[in-house]
Amino acid sequence: MTSPATYLLVFILSTLLLVVLFYPKRGIYWRLKNSFKNDTKILIEDILKKLYHAENEGNSLNTNDIISSTNIRQIRILESIAEMEAKELISFKNGYIKLTDNGMDYALRIIRVHRLWEKYLSEKTGFDKKDWHGIAEHMEHKLDTNQTKELALNLGNPRFDPHGDPIPTEFGEVETIHGKPMPAFKEGTIGRIQHIEDEPEIIYQQILAEDLHIGSRVHIVENNDKRIVFHSEGEEFILAPIVANNITILELLKEEISEENIFRLSNLKENEHAKIIGISNECRGEMRRRLLDLGFVKNTKIKIDLISPMSNPKSYLVRDTSIAIRNEQAKYILIEKVNEYANSNK
Incomplete structure (x- = not known):
């Protein structure tokens, strides 16, 4: 026969287990639920960014393009896309996914936070530049509108991030990057590096290894299908065209070219x-x-x-x-x- 003390102990342990599992906002159930909710939010924001960059480059993506570009389970991506459509962040046209005005505004807010964080990391911390993008990828999902505005004010409302990418304003305005990819210029061109694309990471790491800098003047001396050779700040650089394509150059006018070495x-x-x-x-x-x-x-x-x-x-x-x-x-x-x-x- 089970003693009253045993019943009491079982009751206490069961109560403690219920508290641990379902305590409001702090229990394991609620933490898992909020974690799943946050993971879904992050996935939606990542998809919005992907769509923005594709549209900005004149490309279109379909559902299979989104699925094949990530390591996320297919069912989760499909659920997120369905939720985005329900919230009128995206629409479908001829099988391709398009950002709505609301979706575009949302994507620009995430990109604004990302680029402000890269600017913050470059100006205010000792983190190596190879780490800026990864840290900003994490932090871009953390800040609300007021925190973003405070960060921008702290940095002096910068117009560009350390890679030369324009930082969207709080009203969604984006400045144009002037210039063209380095392979588009003929031999003999003298220009200035305006922008260095930080994706894909494998190419960005190659550019970092060369110690090429925004604002540096370059003189292209060879340009063909196999390599691009140019001089900058007293050094010679040799890049494959696929790598050089991630470097945007603004050609200097004759009156802007000095004889300084x-x-x-x-x-x-x-x-x-x-x-x-x-x-x-x-x-x-x-x-x-x-x-x-x-x-x-x-x-x-x-x-x-x-x-x-x-x-x-x-x-x-x-x-x-x-x-x-x-x-x-x-x-x-x-x-x-x-x-x-x-x-x-x-």
Whole structure:
């Protein structure tokens, strides 16, 4: 015969189990339900972004295109697409999915958050640029309208992200990227890098490995089906056309082309003299402030003072002061080599 104490213990344990499972907003059931709801929200927002980018490039996607581009189960994608249609975020035309006005507005809000986060990571943190996109992909689903507005204000309402992509305004206005992909230009073209596409990641990583920067001037010397060769900041670069296609160039007008020979400070050799042209736009945040505080400012004359046994770091004579920096920092300082070195620095 079961004792009353046993009944009481079973009752207490059952009650605790029910509390753990179904406690309002905190129980396991509600957490799983909210998690599924959040996962569905994220999937819908990712699909909206995918549709926006496709339409922006003049392409159309159907349901199979969406399914084949992700690792998500087919049934979940179909359910999400059905929910998007029910909410009038998308419509179907000739088998293809089109964003409605509401869907376009929603997609632009997500893209705005993503690009603001990349700008924040580049300006305010020490995260490496190869990590910006992945972090922003996660954070773009987290901020509401007020938090997004606060982030934009904190950054000074920037117009472009660190890759050169326009940041949509809170009203959904998007600036046009001027220029064309690098392979579209003929040999001899001199231009400036306006935009570097960060997708697909495998191509973006190749561009990062080359240390190519937004705002850098390029001179295309060879362009064919196999490779594109160009000079930039005293270095030669060789890219496959499929990689170069992710780099947007704005051709410079004749009156914009100067005779300056711009190099990276990391290319300066012993006994060569130079003056600082400026600091690359790619150098941001704390590193930029530190270099300026050390005296690496425009028109300052500079030369190598000492070289370490491994050639990194090097010590540069700046305003009669020997300052040691690593090549990883020196590559952001742009110089023009000069024939004579004045005894007194500006």
